Amino acid sequence: MKKITILDIAKELNITFSTVARALNDHPAISTTTKQAVRETADRLGYRANKVASSLRSGKTKIIGVLVPRLDVTFFSSVVHGIEGVMNENGYTILLYQSQESIKQENRGIDTFLRSRVDGIIASISLETEGDGGYGEIKDRNIPLAFFDRVPQGLDVPSVTIDDYRGGFMATEHLIQSGYRRIVHINQYRNINIFNERLRGYLDALKQYGLPIDERLIIKGDFSPEFGRQCVRNLLANGIDFDAIFTLEDFTAMGVVQELKAAGKDIPTEVGVVGFANEAFTSLVSPTVSTVDQCTVQMGEEIARLFLRLLERGDYYKHKPEKIVLAPSLLIRESSSR
């Protein structure tokens, strides 16, 4: 199959290729007859416009780079699902890159996007990223940039996040209101903004309800079911008094639930548990686990729409960057209902 260009169509019809180009782009100054004829021969010859050529000439690729830590984490794949859906409807395609939580790989991604001349970049930073990472250059080059969930510090660009502080507060408040008093919080050791916010919400809720803050109840580590199990084992082994556990995400909560059950503790009567993220399994397990919903798909759709709005308006960096904060919702399930 020979490669067909607008020149081939032009020859076929004895017109110039510029007329063909205009017809294909539905230019107003082309007669309907010509357009008809051009489209018909284009179809007949199996013509497929060359986006590479038009991108080079026009300076627009209609491609958005999406840079996420890793796609095997439900949260990120759901958001990308949302982003792709909206971008697709608006004629944009997604160039995908995973940082694998590594700053080096993240910078390679930025470089690739820049070289690919994407029309914009949507990202969520890696766990290793500090300051503005390599993202500053994108803004310097005046290329539209927006973040979701994990936003770098010190870079004033549009973003969509959930109110993690509020999520942490709501979860803790709910436990307090359910009569729990010695509430453990499992967080993690890195200095990640969203996780710090959840911790802050926890602390403020305790304060507001006049409960003491006990350092022994605040645990930092890496999140996983195994870490959750280990935390419970340590708490029990050290004879630390507690009656509820709020974890920074659901996998850890799952481990917590398993170990509590193994230790013969009844959930929720003896110990209440609340997670974070609304992973699919939280509503399927027994007891069902209370958690905070992060509106993942919605987050993707919001960031995409925000981005498109700004893209259309042109002057991307001329305005105060819009920062959308979605309200998390607390899903009260069996693990904390007493």
Added chain:
Amino acid sequence: MKKITILDIAKELNITFSTVARALNDHPAISTTTKQAVRETADRLGYRANKVASSLRSGKTKIIGVLVPRLDVTFFSSVVHGIEGVMNENGYTILLYQSQESIKQENRGIDTFLRSRVDGIIASISLETEGDGGYGEIKDRNIPLAFFDRVPQGLDVPSVTIDDYRGGFMATEHLIQSGYRRIVHINQYRNINIFNERLRGYLDALKQYGLPIDERLIIKGDFSPEFGRQCVRNLLANGIDFDAIFTLEDFTAMGVVQELKAAGKDIPTEVGVVGFANEAFTSLVSPTVSTVDQCTVQMGEEIARLFLRLLERGDYYKHKPEKIVLAPSLLIRESSSR
């Protein structure tokens, strides 16, 4: 920030832009001194090669189109995770498209990839796709094409799948060997090859072990926890005798487990349950659910590697297409251990 091209670097150094181009591409016939100088000024000026221009000229984009049904399904996002990982290591970037299980949207994806002049396409077909869908044209245009998991019928191209027949057989055989005799199989109503294969495995296992095939034990519908629950309710309501349930995927199995527990049936003593897919929650719930692992990330990596191997060899369609079939592994957990 002005846009820097090789011409700017050339002017700066008083050499021609073709020398710059060669230096940048590490051409052997360029002195180390020149290369050094070129790279240094390139960095200093903030030069970023324009992939669009080089793609147009060279005819290679170093972009692979990946077309999947939807990214909010763990299976697909895991495979894409694997594909991106390997492609990335080999200098390729992923252009992502979701068919949303719609044939129309799938064809738009193919069109976009063709217009974007991707160097190849990796796909998993939508539930609506029949025959070779719109994929025939890709092969006709001699563009490398490969499938994973959901492969179209009547298109002889490379693929990576798991042995679904074997998975269905193993699951059923395991139940039989554990002493279960009246084994329900929940499948789905569409004519999808991989699902049919799982059913075939189920049937053959029964046959091989001399068990009767009872049509009332074979249920077809759409998969979801809710559908699983409904199936159990119907089985019980209709007084159908059964002592095990093998579902075509894990979410349905989860619903089955919930409803059996609600009905006071003990798992695994009264009823055994086996799912399919090894979703994260199957190892976290109680009882843990036996399932068939589909090696998702590995599948992505395999298809990417297979693809790269063929891409390098050139003559993509000159050889008999390689079809890799991965061996599924049965994970025996509490739900079927008696």
Added chain:
DNA sequence: GTGAAAGCGCTAACAG
């Protein structure tokens, strides 16, 4: 309403 011509930024063949 259509044509002519320039050029986007690069690769690569041909010269020297």
Added chain:
DNA sequence: CTGTTAGCGCTTTCAC
């Protein structure tokens, strides 16, 4: 080892 030259396939301005 480096320079010259000709495009890749399209968009877009200026003509008529």
